[in-house]
Amino acid sequence: MLPAMRIASLAASLGAALFLCSACAPATPAPADARYRVTFTATWSAETHPRNFPSNPHFSGLVGATHDGDLRIWQSGEAASGGMELMAETGGKDRLLSEIDRLIADGSAHSRLSGGGLSTSPSTVSLTFDAVSSHPFVTLVSMLAPSPDWFVGVSALPLMENGAWKARVKVPLSVYDAGTDDGAVFTAANADSDPAEPITALTSDPDDTDFSAGKPAVGAFVFERL
Ligand SMILES: [Ca+2]
């Protein structure tokens, strides 16, 4: 082999080695933890939802968790957990937070989210939380009140995309029926569903409420990276 060819060959080998080396290098390091603020803006009013609009519209305290991509704390089409039932029927957070604490102990959830509610609607409230790249999904719910078992929320919303934290995510809020109480109107007396039905987007008799397949929306969550 002529020296010039040998050099060229060596250079090609080196180039290939460098290419391979960079290809084999660990992926871009996971981004650092992120801090988010979620703002819950409720627009639900007698103007947006006139049918039987209640005299004391409000939303219960925000409750949820950050978690991995496999966990579903609630999901349309699946049965509500005991904690989700209590949240959707009374706004109580304790049982759901206990369930979340167990999920944290198991490793599928990372941190609990617990914040204020809205004493009236329309109005707004916000909550700040930290997220880690190993658990970049968020689930967050609030009871629509008064109501039998109706709630708003997100389930396993991804805060990362292509390995980077999202700067802003806006989610319009449909209304879900937890499937755990048979009441048909906002102020219905307790009527435990036996057996319970799956969680569904709320479709109501038009004489009872304006909701069909969970819409019109009653507000939005806006997640913003701080
Ligand atoms: Ca129901």
Ligand SMILES: [Ca+2]
């Ligand atoms: Ca019930």
